[in-house]
Amino acid sequence: xxxxxxxxxxxxxxxxxxxxxxxxxxxxxxxxxxxxxxxxxxxxxxxxxxxxxxxxxxxxxxxxxxxxxxxxxxxxxxxxxxxxxxxxxxxxxxxxxxxxxxxxxxxxxxxxxxxxxxxxxxxxxxxxxxxxxxxxxxxxxxxxxxxxxxxxxxxxxxxxxxxxxxxxxxxxxxxxxxxxxxxxxxxxxxxxxxxxxxxxxxxxx
Numbered sequence: 001x002x003x004x005x006x007x008x009x010x011x012x013x014x015x016x017x018x019x020x021x022x023x024x025x026x027x028x029x030x031x032x033x034x035x036x037x038x039x040x041x042x043x044x045x046x047x048x049x050x051x052x053x054x055x056x057x058x059x060x061x062x063x064x065x066x067x068x069x070x071x072x073x074x075x076x077x078x079x080x081x082x083x084x085x086x087x088x089x090x091x092x093x094x095x096x097x098x099x100x101x102x103x104x105x106x107x108x109x110x111x112x113x114x115x116x117x118x119x120x121x122x123x124x125x126x127x128x129x130x131x132x133x134x135x136x137x138x139x140x141x142x143x144x145x146x147x148x149x150x151x152x153x154x155x156x157x158x159x160x161x162x163x164x165x166x167x168x169x170x171x172x173x174x175x176x177x178x179x180x181x182x183x184x185x186x187x188x189x190x191x192x193x194x195x196x197x198x199x200x201x202x203x204x205x
Contacts, residue, residue, distance in 0.1 A: 005092045007114055008032070008182065009100045009107045009162075012122035013152035015134040017168040021122060022101050024171075025178050032182065033096045035088050038064070041079035044139070054084075072102060072109035077147070081106065097182070104158040111161075120181060121162040121191060125169035127152075127203060157204045165191040167199065 012018035026032055038054040040061050049055050056064075061080045065073050073082035083100055091098045100110065107119055124130040130152060134145050159165050164181050166189060168174040180186045 005095060006097045007088065007092065007100065007110070007117040008097065009102060009110050009117050009119040010122065010178075011102060011104045011107045011119070011155075011158075011162065012168075013124070013130065013155040014148045015130050015137075015152070016122045016124045017133065017171065017174070018101060018122050020171070021166075021168060021175055021178060022099060024175050025182070026099065028175070028179060029097075029182055031097050032099055033091055034099045034101065035083055035091060037100075037102065038070070038082045038084065039079060041081075071113055072100075072106035074103055074105040074109075076103050076105075077151075083110070104155055104161070108158075108161065118164070118181070119162040120164045120166060120178065121156075121159040122174070123156060123159060123165060123167045123199065123203060125167055125199075129169075153204045156200065159200060160191055162191045164189045165193075165196055167196075 010018060010022060022034070026034055036050065036052070036054055038056055038061060040056060040058045043049065043055045047053065058080065061082065064070060065082060069085060070082035071085040071088055073080065081102065083102060083106065088098055102110070110117055111119060124133070131145070131149055134140065134148055140148070164186050166174050166177045177186070177189055181189060
């Protein structure tokens with residue numbers, strides 16, 4: 001008998017490497033697909049509508065949210081993000097496992113709506129490394145980077161709410177750990193493991 005399909009939720013502070021890890025995870029996991037979120041933020045030059053996000057206007061986003069079209073929605077910085085409820089349901093019903101790349105606010109809403117989802121938080125190895133990664137993108141101003149760093153500690157304080165936590169120090173190691181979680185072998189990667197506490201305390205201080 002086939003196991004039931006699963007909904008995976010992955011969150012991280014900006015710059016922790018979530019997007020790169022999720023892309024690599026999807027490439028290595030044929031049964032896993034991503035649900036493309038809706039956003040009101042500006043489309044970047046390397047992004048494609050419908051592939052990276054569904055880019056919509058603020059009024060359209062508000063209309064969809066009022067209609068109950070989102071499994072979760074959140075305001076992150078000055079923009080809105082949301083996950084289509086029907087889209088996720090259709091993917092799960094088709095026999096695919098579904099991956100959501102969302103912030104902690106959205107993850108909390110998804111856990112409330114679908115308590116059987118599996119949630120994973122990705123942490124950077126240090127605050128200094130997080131800042132280095134943000135600056136290496138060359139996409140944000142100093143002002144935006146400063147704001148992201150200020151908010152990162154708050155984001156990371158929500159890590160214990162998640163089922164699992166992965167530290168993205170070495171990319172391939174972090175990817176392998178995500179594969180272990182997806183494959184049901186992630187018992188040693190629970191977010192409440194004692195050895196994680198010192199790092200988490202340093203990150204949120």
